[in-house]
Amino acid sequence: MADPSHRRARRRGGRTPIAAAVLVGLVLVLGLVITAIRPAWHVDPISWKLPERSMPMRTMPVPDQSGQQTAATPNAPTSGGVDLSWMRWVGLGLLIAAVAVVITVIVARLLALRRMQADQPDTEIDVVEITPDLPTLQQGAATAEERLLAVGNPTDAIIAAWMALEEAAEASGVPRQPAQTPTEFTADVLGRTGVAAEPVQTLLGLYLRARFAAVPSSGADLDRARDCIRELAGSWQAFADGKTETATTGGDPG
Template sequence: MQRGIGRAKGGAAAAVVALGLLILLWGTGEGRGLVRPPQGDAELPGPGEVPTLSPPPDVAAVTTSASEGDGMPAIDWGQVAIALFLILVLGIVLKWLLSRDWEQDHTELDDEPVGDRELLLEATGEAARARVLAEGDPRNAVVACWVALEDAAERGGMLRDPAETSAEFTRRVLTTWSVDEPTLDELAALYREARFSRREITPDHRDRAVAAMESVHDQLRHAREVG
């Protein structure tokens, strides 16, 4: 996930550098293109006028006129050189930015903690389940089961993506410790129903949530023993 963010940063850096290139190229030309059209207005004969034919030009005069660039597009080689230099510099900067982003993402992936499993074991242990069962209202008990997992996941030290919700982050932490998806799906569904719906939450809902909580605890303990 962190690598995907790095690629997004690299793409944004590329877009910024490309935009900077366009602005700098435009600025060096002061609003003009690199190739300028010939200057001056040509006079066209009026209605009924017969254009006067001039004698054939002397070859030497034609050669001299062409060499002077009279009537030909003029290329500003100074601006061409500046543009090429800017392209080279911005290409180097872009390559450095992309390389720097990749190295940072690689480091984050290697150093990212996976969370504190002991906190999760404590949050789903026998004492925690007893506190849930002691809740007078089944709705509050079901909500407490999931909130206990969220709190333990947040305190575990695992890096959270800004785009993740608290529930998504909790699921990712637990699956990192080999907790299966069906157990999490059931507990999360019970939590959403108790928290956001107006349906009656019965002791049966509470017992199912506590059973899912116990299953999470057993899976965490098994992963610790085999790991």
Template sequence: MSRRGLQTAILGGAVVMAALVVAALGQPVPLLSGPAEVQTIPPLPTVTSPQPSATTPLPTATSTATPFDPSPVLIVLVQVILVLAALAVVLALAQLLRSLLRRRPHLELHEEPDFAIPLVPSELLEAARERLQDLESGEPRNAIVAAWLGLETSAAATGLPRLAAETSTDYTERVVGVWPVDSERLGDLAALYREARFSVHELGETHRDRAINDLRVLIADLEQVATRQAAERAPHPVEPAIPRGTRREGA
């Protein structure tokens, strides 16, 4: 889910939760209402004629209905159901946010036949080393965000294009994951960045220590890859050709 989709889901859940809480804490209202009370009009007086009448007016039947009055037990039961529904919405949103912050990186393997693993850019290593120093001081949240943004800025130096559906964080995860680095450390550092960027709770020294350890492992892995790539690119000394029939010394 993208950042905009996450914000929309959280906003919608918050609106639903607020409506449920307001409904649960409001004044109880009757769930059903009975028919309005019928007002009867007394019959008009009968005018008698001089001649005797054989008919006698019948009395008019009146009916009254009492409104429905819910019992206090029913009102409390409805309020409890609404509160439980609000709690379920809160738990679902918290679980969704936690799963998004803790998700592992989805790395593209680049199995194309013509794909060649790029060289580790010096800008990427330099930025990672600088961010490692910044992580050791300052407020943990800001330091973690700055550390990951440093990787995002220097990841473009590899020359790998960014996919249309990728966020900047996904692109950085994919680029760094091209090399044989510790994927768990990479995923944990990305999760720490999302937690520091989008959460509202406090981040302490435990989060800082995790970020420092993750970045140290990634730097060590990238340095090993860069050293191996430099050794492979270094020109190998060419042994001079020995004329045919000439024997080597000691042979």
């Protein structure tokens, strides 16, 4: 009978995506530059009006101080406002500087995190496999054998015997995983006791055929199921006797 086994899992730190952060920052800077340099989008509306004929305007003569009339002259164009186009480039420079600062901070933090992970040693996690309660399984095997003898129909008898083992597995103290079916859980619990895999698999195959096959189980199947249960019970009893003898020998004075 095998003792409870331990499984070890190694956890390692992963690499930090520093290059991805730098690439994202460069793309942002390039997008800002393109946005600032390209001209603004402008779409002229479609006009459906026909052009009007312009009529020449007649100007009235304006008398001057000497009394002579002179033609009116149009107003002279006024000069334009202050040129503020340089503020656009100043704003672009500030945005690029801000993005560069953010990228620098992110890269520095990622490098620091990577150094911390490199300094940490690899850790090992011990996962203890729980051993089921042996007396509970022994009682389940005894109940299963009683059902094999009590039920007359071999198909119903084999199904009832496996149900007794399922009930014992549920009460053995081993937690059932959410993804496990009752049948898978029972086979897993029986395998944790260190018994040979052959009687467990044979008994499981007899149960599945009795439950789902169109052909009913035979008397030979009933005898094989009884032999498997007796083999399991005998292995558990031998293991229990060995543990008792070891405890008694270890307790004697040297």
